Structure formats: structure tokens, C-alpha cells
Amino acid sequence: MTYHAHVNDVAPGAVLAELLGALHSLERRLEESLEPLGLSLAKFGALAELVQAGEPIALGALADRCACVRSNITQLVDRLESDGLVVRSDDPHDRRSIRAGLTAEGRSRHAAGLRALERAEQDLLAQIPEHDREPLLRALASLKGLRLPAF
Secondary structure, eight states: OOTTSOGGGSOTTHHHHHHHHHHHHHHHHHHHHHGGGTOOHHHHHHHHHHHHHOSOEEHHHHHHHTTSOHHHHHHHHHHHHHTTSEEEEEETTEEEEEEEEEOHHHHHHHHHHHHHHHHHHHHHHHTSOHHHHHHHHHHHHHHHTOOOOOO
């Protein structure tokens, strides 16, 4: 794809294909940066939400914060618990609810994951010419609220 082409000269679907390809590549790189720590983006995201909460939270609330369905959060918490990163506890205010809370190892692993992702970001930025960084960030920011047509 020619990056200086006029928008009408771009083949239908080419922009989406480039964008999706870049996102998949970035996701793969981030997963690889977390892998040595025994983390994935999903595990790191759940740990980050628990760090932000500052206290154990109900699995339903964690599912909402992670934007996933409750059955997925249960499986994710199962894996985090077996890794020693979270513990489950009963909710003292709702007997039907189970909460997840961080262990000391969970806090430590989250901090290490954060450092790994920061290094990955620095590596990524080092590959982008400095004069292209600001326009890229502006373009990405403009995509956040973009409404795509239905196909």
C-alpha cells in the first residue's frame, strides 16, 4: 500500500487490512514480552484491574472491568490462582459472590509485567522515525471514537 496515496486511490479494505495486521503484530509482540513472566495480556489485564481496585473485588465486577463474560473471568481467575497470583475469598456482603484478591506474588508479577510492556513500547517507538510518532499518535487517537459502517 502506498502511504502517500490519495484516499480514493486506496483499494477497498486495504486500510482495514493494514490496521488489523499491525494490531495483530503488536499484540503478538506484547504477548511475547510477557511470556517469560508467565503472563499473557489477559492475565496482565486482570492483575492490573485488581491493582487498580486496591482490594479484592467480586468476579462479576472483575469481568465487567476486563470487558469479558463471567465464564471467561472464572477460567482466567482459575489460572491466576493456580499460578499463585490471586486468591479467592467469600464476599462478606453477599454470600453468593466470590471475590478475587492479589497475592504478594501477583503484585510483584504485575509490576514486572508493567516494566516488560514499557520496554516493548520503547522498542516499538525506536523503530518508528521520530517525525512519524506524533502523527501516528494523532491518527490512533482519532480512531478511538470512530464509527465504522456496517458491512
